[in-house]
Amino acid sequence: MKRSKFLQLFLGITLFLIFPRASAQTVFEGQIINSTSEAPIPNVNIRLATKKITATSNAQGYFRISSADSVVKDTLIFSSVGYQTLKLLTSAYQKNGFISLVPTTTTLEEVSITNEKLKIVRLNKFDLSDIKEDPPGAKAGPFPVVTYPFSPRNRFFAKLFTAPQGNAVLTRVGLGRRELDETKYPDKPLVTSHIKTRFLLHVLSVDPKTGAPDTLLFSKIINLTDKALWVELDLRKDNIIINPAEFYIAIEWMHIPFNEVIKLFYAPKVRKVNKKGNQLLEDVSEYTTLYEPALIEYKKKKPAVSWIKNHENKWQRYDSAISEQKREIALSATISY
Amino acid sequence: MKTLFTFLLLVLVTRVHAQDKLNVFHIVDSDTKLPIPSVSVSIIRARLAINTENDGIFSIPGDLSAMRDTIILAAQNYQVFKSPIRELKGRDNIQLARVAFLAPPKQPVSKPDTLLNDFNSSDIEHYAGIKERATPFEWLQLAQRFDSPKIGGVVKNISIYRLVFNLNSERQMDYASMEYTKFRVRIYGLDSLTHGPGRDLCSKVIEAKSNGKRHIKIDLTNLNIIIPDPAFFVAVEWVRDFHNMGYVRLNNADGLTMDRVINYRPAIGISPVKTNNLNIWGMNFRRAWLPYRYFSPDFTDLAIKAEVSK
Numbered sequence: 345m346k347r348s349k350f351l352q353l354f355l356g357i358t359l360f361l362i363f364p365r366a367s368a369q370t371v372f373e374g375q376i377i378n379s380t381s382e383a384p385i386p387n388v389n390i391r392l393a394t395k396k397i398t399a400t401s402n403a404q405g406y407f408r409i410s411s412a413d414s415v416v417k418d419t420l421i422f423s424s425v426g427y428q429t430l431k432l433l434t435s436a437y438q439k440n441g442f443i444s445l446v447p448t449t450t451t452l453e454e455v456s457i458t459n460e461k462l463k464i465v466r467l468n469k470f471d472l473s474d475i476k477e478d479p480p481g482a483k484a485g486p487f488p489v490v491t492y493p494f495s496p497r498n499r500f501f502a503k504l505f506t507a508p509q510g511n512a513v514l515t516r517v518g519l520g521r522r523e524l525d526e527t528k529y530p531d532k533p534l535v536t537s538h539i540k541t542r543f544l545l546h547v548l549s550v551d552p553k554t555g556a557p558d559t560l561l562f563s564k565i566i567n568l569t570d571k572a573l574w575v576e577l578d579l580r581k582d583n584i585i586i587n588p589a590e591f592y593i594a595i596e597w598m599h600i601p602f603n604e605v606i607k608l609f610y611a612p613k614v615r616k617v618n619k620k621g622n623q624l625l626e627d628v629s630e631y632t633t634l635y636e637p638a639l640i641e642y643k644k645k646k647p648a649v650s651w652i653k654n655h656e657n658k659w660q661r662y663d664s665a666i667s668e669q670k671r672e673i674a675l676s677a678t679i680s681y
Numbered sequence: 682m683k684t685l686f687t688f689l690l691l692v693l694v695t696r697v698h699a700q701d702k703l704n705v706f707h708i709v710d711s712d713t714k715l716p717i718p719s720v721s722v723s724i725i726r727a728r729l730a731i732n733t734e735n736d737g738i739f740s741i742p743g744d745l746s747a748m749r750d751t752i753i754l755a756a757q758n759y760q761v762f763k764s765p766i767r768e769l770k771g772r773d774n775i776q777l778a779r780v781a782f783l784a785p786p787k788q789p790v791s792k793p794d795t796l797l798n799d800f801n802s803s804d805i806e807h808y809a810g811i812k813e814r815a816t817p818f819e820w821l822q823l824a825q826r827f828d829s830p831k832i833g834g835v836v837k838n839i840s841i842y843r844l845v846f847n848l849n850s851e852r853q854m855d856y857a858s859m860e861y862t863k864f865r866v867r868i869y870g871l872d873s874l875t876h877g878p879g880r881d882l883c884s885k886v887i888e889a890k891s892n893g894k895r896h897i898k899i900d901l902t903n904l905n906i907i908i909p910d911p912a913f914f915v916a917v918e919w920v921r922d923f924h925n926m927g928y929v930r931l932n933n934a935d936g937l938t939m940d941r942v943i944n945y946r947p948a949i950g951i952s953p954v955k956t957n958n959l960n961i962w963g964m965n966f967r968r969a970w971l972p973y974r975y976f977s978p979d980f981t982d983l984a985i986k987a988e989v990s991k
Contacts, residue, residue, distance in 0.1 A: 534846040537806050599815075602979045606808060606948070608846050611928045611941060629860070629927035631811050631944065655935045 372420060372437055373408040375572045376401050378427075379444035382472045384576050388424040388445065392434075404572035442472060442573070462680055464515070467505045470674045474642040475520035475573055500653035501639070501662065502548060502557040502594035505677050507586070512679040514562075514584040517545060517593060519575040520640030520674025521568070534608040541568050541603055541636035544596035545577065549588060556651055556659040557592040568637065586679070592651070593677055595639070603635040640674040647672035704745055706769065708737040708754060711776035719865075719920055720777075721821060723753040723966040724766070728819060730966050732922045745770040753968055757867065758782060758884055761968060782884040785907045788835055793991040795830045798960075798982055802896065804953035805984050807976060808844040809961075810919070811948050812929045816975065822964040823949060823973055824869060824878045824916035825983040829908045835990045836868060836882075836906040838898060839915050842984035844948035845895040862925055862946040863890045865918040866899060871910035877962045877970035878914040882906050891947070908989065914962065915985050921945045950984030951976050 372392075376385045384405030391398045392411060395418055399409040411418070420437060422430040427445040523538060545566050551558035562584050566577060597603070611630040614623045647670050650662040708720045716737035723730040727750055733739050741748075746767050754762040759777040769775075812818045845860050866887040872879035883906050889897050919925070922945075929944040960982045963973035 536808070536844070536846075539806060601807065601976045604807060604813075606811060606844065609930065613926060613928075629946065630930055630941065631927070631948070632930035632932070632939075633811065633813055 369410055369412055371408065371410045372434065373571065374441050374443050375574060376405040376407060376422060376443045376445060377472065377574065379446045384572065384574055385424060385427065385445060388422055391421045393419040393421055402570060403578065404570060404575055406570040406572040442476065464678060464680045465508065466676055466678045467507065468503065468648050469676045470518070470520060470642060472574070475640045475674050498652060499597050499599070500594055501673060502592040502651045503673060503675050504550070504649040505591055505593060507589045507679050507681065509681055510587050510589045512586055512681040514547065514586055514677060515580050515680055516678035517577040517579060518676035519577070520642070521573060521575050521637050522640045523571055535634070536606045538605045538636045539569065539571050542566065543598055543637055546594040546596060547584060547586065548592040548594055550590045550592065555649070557594060561586065561591070593675060597635050599635050605634045605636055607632050607634055641671045642674055644670055644672040646670070702744065703740050703742045704769070705738060705740045705773065707774040708733060708739070709774055709776055711778045717756050717759065717777060719922070720754055720756045723821070725751045725753065725966060728966060730821060730921055732920045734922060741766065755968060757881065757886055782881070784884065785905065787905050788907055790835050790837060790902055790990050794837060794988045795991055797827045797987045797989065798825065798952060799986055800952045800954045800984065802842055802984070805842055805950040806953065807951040807980060808948035809951060809975065809983070812931065812942060812944050814931045819966055820963040820973070821966065821968065822867065822916045822918045823983060824914040824962045825985040826912055826914050826960040826962065827987050828912050829910065830989060830991055832908060832911065834908050836908065836913070837902050837988045837990060838900045839866065840986040841889070841897045841917065842895055842950035843891065843897065844950065845893060860893050863888060864920055864947055867916040867918050868906050869914040869916060871912040875970060878916060882913065915987055917949050919945050951980045952982035952984045954982065955979065956981045
């Protein structure tokens with residue numbers, strides 16, 4: 345009997361060592377950006393050299409490529425027309441990081457003069473360094489990257505944009521979006537994964553009396569389907585002409601099941617009451633529902649004017665939750681005029 | 682003690698005064714007179730539902746003759762008991778009659794299998810079973826519909842994915858004990874009228890327990906569950922007892938205050954794969970099966986897989 349059990353154990357261990365675990369899978373994902381302009385690059389070809397697995401980056405420059413093997417000793421090759429090919433050892437890959445490709449031709453940034461009359465300007469621009477998360481294990485400040493608004497009470501956020509002149513065409517909106525990563529922030533409350541999200545993007549006029557957001561000029565439902573930190577919304581086909589030089593861009597959160605994120609807290613529950621009437625407590629789960637998207641708030645000396653809607657559905661000036669630091673939500677607008 | 686505790690909470694909800702009489706009931710098998718464990722107790726208008734512990738005891742505080750509500754008691758393999766609460770006055774036990782179950786003849790399980798409702802489990806982002814301010818979770822069971830690859834096939838195993846948080850640090854390990862859950866699994870045939878879940882296909886109580894596991898795989902090979910209809914259902918039945926009791930935090934409209942209300946584990950995953958039809962059904966507190974539309978139209982299926990013999 346004992347021998348039989350020993351044989352079973354021996355066989356079990358041998359099989360465990362011989363066969364790799366079927367569930368183990370390695371996923372490489374991240375966002376590919378232009379090293380000069382820091383703009384996301386779509387349609388980049390990504391290839392695992394030895395495994396011969398390929399993928400293409402999406403409109404946000406986001407890619408996801410997976411191998412069935414648990415440990416992949418391979419090379420990731422990123423290639424795209426107009427950029428130098430990048431070879432990255434999988435051992436050097438950082439989870440959900442940015443991959444920078446060097447352009448082979450010079451591209452202009454911020455102000456591009458495409459012809460004598462048309463100018464392109466990115467307003468309230470943020471940089472990669474503003475939204476980039478610290479690598480795992482790095483010593484960050486007390487508030488490395490803050491996520492806003494990750495609270496079920498917030499529905500509207502609006503930021504003021506000032507163009508050099510009126511009658512501009514809004515062509516793009518940039519967003520910094522973040523997923524809370526439990527491995528990087530082990531002491532934070534836990535939240536469920538949340539990649540897909542849907543929200544409303546609004547363009548509003550400025551109330552001349554209060555300076556608050558006023559009349560709705562444009563509205564569009566936006567769907568995001570990946571973990572890209574830097575989101576570029578292409579609005580060129582929407583033909584948005586904004587007459588005044590000042591305008592607001594607002595995000596409206598949709599409190600729908602699609603956007604639900606579950607956050608775990610804990611709360612005491614009475615387990616027993618002894619004869620003296622004293623309660624013995626135990627901690628149990630306490631869930632709360634939040635709604636995507638979570639936007640990135642970064643440090644800025646002179647933040648742009650921003651507003652939120654309060655519980656009475658009235659606009660009020662927005663100040664960062666961290667009052668001792670000046671911060672701004674990563675939201676930019678590209679216009680042409 | 683736990684049962685009394687649970688009903689003390691009900692006292693708070695129903696606003697019955699604590700000094701009122703506590704009416705204690707024993708739910709027993711009508712033949713054996715033995716207690717029936719984990720009976721589902723629903724009080725309809727009050728929108729309350731709990732499960733008894735193994736002793737089959739529950740209690741209602743207050744004057745029963747003054748109550749204008751209906752109580753429903755249900756347990757697997759027993760006839761459902763439904764009565765106005767006031768008619769329970771003067772009783773201390775309720776007997777449930779067993780339902781005859783005609784077990785199908787034992788069928789050999791063939792080797793080729795079909796995996797139904799497959800998806801990538803790492804893509805699950807949504808979970809059913811958590812109360813929301815606007816939508817309370819008032820379902821006793823949620824069922825996933827599967828199209829049978831073959832009438833007469835055997836259900837071999839099922840995989841259920843539930844909400845569990847990944848624990849990475851020592852501090853987060855404190856959360857581990859909070860992840861405990863147990864629930865029951867029911868297998869139903871197709872109701873030809875409603876096209877929802879019909880009769881039980883298994884008389885054995887299938888109880889699933891999980892401490893920190895997200896994926897719960899249950900081997901059903903020995904239970905001889907034969908599919909008699911073009912479709913069948915796998916349901917999660919919540920055990921709304923003390924052990925599964927946790928909370929949800931509901932934020933009030935002012936954005937500053939919140940309420941803490943009872944919520945029962947587990948939360949069951951929603952499949953990331955959208956199909957052409959809504960395949961989730963829910964049993965409400967009246968024990969009626971209805972399509973569960975909360976995640977519709979974005980999602981159509983529960984994160985439950987089933988493997989059946991071809």
